[in-house]
Amino acid sequence: MPNYPRRGPLRRPGASSAHRLRWVQPPAAPPTPSKVRISGWHEYPPDRIACRIDAPNGAIGRWAEDEPLAENVLTGITLSDEIPGGCKDSGGILARDPRLDFRDEEVFGRVKFYQPGVSKVWEGYLDKAPDVSGDQMSISPACVGNQKHLEGNSAIKLGIIDCDLNKWVGPSAQRRQNLIGGNRPHQQEAEVTFGPVFGTGLRFSVSDDWVALLFPRARLGTTVKAYLSELYMGTGSKVMATLCLNYMFVLQTTRLQLDLKAQEIITLQLVGQSLGDQPVLTSSTHLLLGFIREPLQAQRATHSGSPLTTSR
């Protein structure tokens, strides 16, 4: 490193009388000339790094190489980051007695590394504060970036959109039990079939008695919105198709474009939402049938009637 003063803010010569004096008498060892041609010489900006930690217990600590207390002097600082991801990890060594408790050493404390001028260079939280034994007592706090919060839950459940037909399965044990209680004679597996219908399209159908209990009997006059929210909150992802079924029925009874909408399962939901105040006109079990990824034009050209068929 160059042997000249490096601490303090960047100053230009001529800014004050003190600096003019120093400019007239430069230090014995001038800095290595920069490859950028600038007349005169300038101090490099300071490059000290300080760490602030906000522990979950409310304690606030400052660890830095210029701290007056030896226990707060942080050496061997390392910082890393990556793209994609952002701040990755950081570490250092604190000359602390591992036998003592320090309030600012709590795991999950928020950590920020600053440059002079409070320019933040790294941010994350304290992950580990292991003890280190050796010729001197010290600890090595290890921090991880806030991107690590993405890995906090290793069993997320998030459903946005699913077009995987293989996830359709038969009724659960509980549903079969309910079927027995509901005095339903048929207990067989739901039938799930795939196959090309009109060349490039796929046909998907599920039918059996297990579908029946997915639909609580609706009272005459119940609105679609109230009926569907009850279904929605009470069952799992399979209900999505049953929602479509209900919309189909409503659409059928209200004489809308059934042949167009019956194959657009997702669109059906949107259309159905606008029909939320229409009364449910049925209380019986319906067909569960959807056309997935079937080109509309092919469907229209080769299938003149309603795409709905009943399994019961």
Added chain:
Amino acid sequence: MGRHGLLLKGTWPNVGYTDKQILEYAIPQVAAPLEVDSESIEDSEYIIPQAWYTEGTAADMVRDVTKYSSWMDWFVYDGLKFEYRKPGTYGKFWKAYVGDSNLNSLGEDSSRLWESVVVSYTDADGSTRTVGPPGSGAGYETPELKLSDTDHPAVRAELTRRDILDLRGLGTPATAITVGKRFLEEANLLSRSGSATLSGYVLDAYGVFWPAACVKSGDWISFVDSSDPSYRKIVGKNYTHDSRAAEIDVDAPPQGLEALLERLQADLIPLGVA
């Protein structure tokens, strides 16, 4: 569809949600305390047809959602704010010299120069399908999966340099083509990858000195006296304060191919050189 109330995008049957929609909704749900706001998430406008997660972490979900637009960057730099941005719209631009920074470029490697790719994926009905360039024998052929740039060594040598990219999970022809194109573009960038060490101070684009610790991944750096002085993206940084040195990876990390495949959530099945 899940119970999220997001507005469906696209035209049937190519419907789905954009990455901006999904990330804005999902991050607060599954990755608290991370936050998002509308300004911190940019939209690649690519419509994602399949996003259903019943296991794994939020990081897995983010990688899966962003694989179709892997040229976009996601990161958490500013507090707890999750950001998803186009490269070059954030960060700083730096300048350095080849000698001072010990620039090591990986250089070209024939095993990493693909002129075309066949993408295999699992269709919604469970069958395995393929898309590929014309003449590849794939189920669906498109010229989008073949490079025509005559500066590319394999194109110039008129060699077939092709592997199979196997997408994990469900796909459609559109998503397979998108991922295949991203693979061709980014895999051929690996030749520009390299590493450098910035010691002490580094110059920004305006000639101002900054401590090397201020350099961040996602910034861009130009080695002004190299044969290629164009700006390169910094994708990784390790800073050691004792030596005031920041070791950076540019354009792609040394283990770039593995990282790229991880980002695309795909596996590469080699076919060899023909």
